Amino acid sequence: MRKPKYADEVLVERILASFRQVRPDKWVAATAADWQHVIRIESADENGNVQCVSCGRVVPYKQANGGHWIGRGRWATIFEPFNIHPQCVQCNRHDGDGTAKINYTLWMVDSYGLSLCEELLELAKAPRPSWTMEELAWRKLGYQKRIKEAEARLRGELASRTAT
Numbered sequence: 001m002r003k004p005k006y007a008d009e010v011l012v013e014r015i016l017a018s019f020r021q022v023r024p025d026k027w028v029a030a031t032a033a034d035w036q037h038v039i040r041i042e043s044a045d046e047n048g049n050v051q052c053v054s055c056g057r058v059v060p061y062k063q064a065n066g067g068h069w070i071g072r073g074r075w076a077t078i079f080e081p082f083n084i085h086p087q088c089v090q091c092n093r094h095d096g097d098g099t100a101k102i103n104y105t106l107w108m109v110d111s112y113g114l115s116l117c118e119e120l121l122e123l124a125k126a127p128r129p130s131w132t133m134e135e136l137a138w139r140k141l142g143y144q145k146r147i148k149e150a151e152a153r154l155r156g157e158l159a160s161r162t163a164t
């Protein structure tokens, strides 16, 4: 295995430097953005596509959103793996009549069962966790590493297909 170019501490220090420029709620938003990226890319098939949980449309992961079932405003569930899945932009951002959200809920119950959905709803009521800047920076670095690994997997799959 190749030695990493930078030690984790150096990478975390860079993230901390960027956090110091902005308000604390932005630290959560920036970390959540990487988490959404993790969900999209790790859900991607060998062609780099994901399926929208609301409408079933297949779209490139780069054009999809990581859609929260319980909204991002609820920090207690913002990083819960079961609470976030690929959605097309239409369903995630332009759900005027709420149909996409209803379909998302049906998909959740169908995929995980009602009791897990109820657990998530219960968890969402908890007060906002008070993460430290350092905790979020390490979390963000972990997500960035997962994104890099998934990018390597997708590149590898693409290369092996074009070689045959």
Ligand SMILES: [Zn+2]
Residues within 6 Å of the ligand: 052, 053, 054, 055, 056, 057, 087, 088, 089, 090, 091, 092
């Ligand atoms: Zn959709």
